[in-house]
Amino acid sequence: LIKERAALLREIGQEKGRRFARRFVGRTLEVVVEGGGRRGERRGLSRNYLTVSFPGGGELAGGRLEVRVLAEEDGLLRGEPA
Numbered sequence: 001l002i003k004e005r006a007a008l009l010r011e012i013g014q015e016k017g018r019r020f021a022r023r024f025v026g027r028t029l030e031v032v033v034e035g036g037g038r039r040g041e042r043r044g045l046s047r048n049y050l051t052v053s054f055p056g057g058g059e060l061a062g063g064r065l066e067v068r069v070l071a072e073e074d075g076l077l078r079g080e081p082a
Contacts, residue, residue: 014075021050021072028082031067033060052077 024046031044031052042056044065053076054067066082 017075018072020048021075021077024048024050024069024077025072026069028066028068029077029079031065033063033065035061046077050077051075052079054079054081056081 029046029048029050029052031046031054033042033044033056035043040055040057041053042058042060043051043053044067046052052067052069054065056065067079068082069077069079071078
């Protein structure tokens with residue numbers, strides 16, 4: 001019973017996180033660029049601690065960048081530099 005309840009709570013928490021992230025699709029967020037994902041892709045955190053993935057080079061790491069959010073996939077936002 002405890003494991004079932006914990007699994008249910010995790011599922012609810014993940015869904016709430018995805019819903020929260022979807023609210024930012026179409027908006028522009030200021031992102032602190034952390035580093036890479038795949039080649040030619042960077043990741044960063046918004047002020048709301050949302051992870052945003054976008055195209056860019058290594059020279060962006062450690063800086064701030066305005067990113068227009070295009071989509072949400074499993075709580076991860078995808079965007080492009082604004």
